[in-house]
Amino acid sequence: MNRCWHCFFLVLAGLFFWSWGFHAHRQINRLAVFTLPPEMIGFYKANISYLTEAAVNADRRRFAVVDEAPRHYIDIDHFGDSAIFTMPRYWKEAVEKYGEDTLKAYGVLPWHLNVMYYRLRDAFLVKDPTRILSLSADLGHYLADAHVPLHTTENYNGQLTGQEGIHAFWESRLPELFSGEYDFFVGKASYLDNPQLAAWKIIEETHALLPKVLEVERDLTKNFGERKYSFETRGRQTVKVYSQEFSKAYHEALEGMVEQQMKASIKAIGDFWYTAWVDAGQPDLKSLIKYKPTEEELVQRRKELEEWKEQRLRVREHEEEI
Numbered sequence: 001m002n003r004c005w006h007c008f009f010l011v012l013a014g015l016f017f018w019s020w021g022f023h024a025h026r027q028i029n030r031l032a033v034f035t036l037p038p039e040m041i042g043f044y045k046a047n048i049s050y051l052t053e054a055a056v057n058a059d060r061r062r063f064a065v066v067d068e069a070p071r072h073y074i075d076i077d078h079f080g081d082s083a084i085f086t087m088p089r090y091w092k093e094a095v096e097k098y099g100e101d102t103l104k105a106y107g108v109l110p111w112h113l114n115v116m117y118y119r120l121r122d123a124f125l126v127k128d129p130t131r132i133l134s135l136s137a138d139l140g141h142y143l144a145d146a147h148v149p150l151h152t153t154e155n156y157n158g159q160l161t162g163q164e165g166i167h168a169f170w171e172s173r174l175p176e177l178f179s180g181e182y183d184f185f186v187g188k189a190s191y192l193d194n195p196q197l198a199a200w201k202i203i204e205e206t207h208a209l210l211p212k213v214l215e216v217e218r219d220l221t222k223n224f225g226e227r228k229y230s231f232e233t234r235g236r237q238t239v240k241v242y243s244q245e246f247s248k249a250y251h252e253a254l255e256g257m258v259e260q261q262m263k264a265s266i267k268a269i270g271d272f273w274y275t276a277w278v279d280a281g282q283p284d285l286k287s288l289i290k291y292k293p294t295e296e297e298l299v300q301r302r303k304e305l306e307e308w309k310e311q312r313l314r315v316r317e318h319e320e321e322i
């Protein structure tokens with residue numbers, strides 16, 4: 001019976017808390033607003049409730065939208081021990097090397113961050129407030145996922161090393177218990193010269209934390225024995241959870257890793273939002289706080305954007321010929 005409870009809980013955890021807990025995602029998106037420069041912060045603050053709530057939309061879509069799930073992770077170790085350094089940084093080259101189906105099977109997170117950056121830049125160019133907000137919220141979600149070490153491995157739930165359940169434990173239970181004590185000051189957003197390479201740098205740094213995430217849990221499990229788990233009442237359900245004592249010991253042994261990763265997520269989100277806005281020519285966002293463009297206006301602006309892109313492409317082709 002005990003074992004079944006355990007399995008039941010883990011299955012539930014797997015279904016519902018499959019990336020930073022909802023609470024952490026909301027907190028991360030909300031705090032990213034405060035990294036923005038004066039020209040941006042007014043618009044983002046005016047919409048902070050939406051950005052906070054919509055922080056989890058990308059996870060809600062996972063079961064409804066084909067291709068959504070692989071955007072939240074990359075099982076980089078599937079491609080070999082040094083794949084974190086050898087994997088092509090740009091999508092086109094990665095597809096040439098491995099094929100689209102394989103990449104989608106093992107996750108596309110770092111490349112999708114770049115796709116999202118371009119979409120957000122375009123939304124700024126078109127000055128479409130609704131789209132700026134929904135893309136900002138989604139980009140925030142994916143960037144936060146990119147800071148979770150277990151989102152960068154095939155052993156995403158410790159299932160290959162007898163540590164099932166560690167995924168939700170690290171990214172949901174720990175922030176739920178301890179994030180109240182964190183200091184979230186991260187300073188101001190900075191400009192990224194190359195968002196695609198910046199995305200990969202995040203994945204590299206996150207993946208480097210993976211051995212510690214697993215080793216510390218394995219060592220503590222040996223010492224804790226039966227005391228590793230306890231039971232908690234949630235509504236009318238009794239669920240088996242990692243005990244407070246074990247959670248505290250694990251959290252301490254990680255030496256601030258969860259806090260550091262939440263903070264890095266907040267900073268990265270600010271950086272990506274800010275860069276997309278700068279690269280769109282720093283459009284005036286104050287005017288978008290109260291005014292919503294009509295659908296006709298947006299259609300016209302999107303058309304202009306497409307024409308501008310085509311023109312640029314032609315110029316580039318022409319230059320290459322020379």
Ligand SMILES: [Zn+2]
Nearest residue numbers: 019059072145
């Ligand atoms: Zn996610």
